[in-house]
Amino acid sequence: MACKACGSANETKLGSEVNLHFPGPMSLDEPGFFVFPKLAVCLDCGFTQATLTERELCLLRRVLAGRRQTPIGNYTDAA
């Protein structure tokens, strides 16, 4: 598959671990959300795409559904 940024076919796929942080103040009981996306890295320009597994997407949707958006665009706990 060609790089979406430069069109190069010189890409490699790598595993990774990423700690996602949600907008707004960081709390101790919600330090982040770990995911392990597969990365497609362009070895010519560095453009990188990440793909989450379906399970990670489902969990992320649940976490986000438990939060509500404030008028300034940050998320806070829904409780």
Ligand SMILES: [Zn+2]
């Ligand atoms: Zn590229």
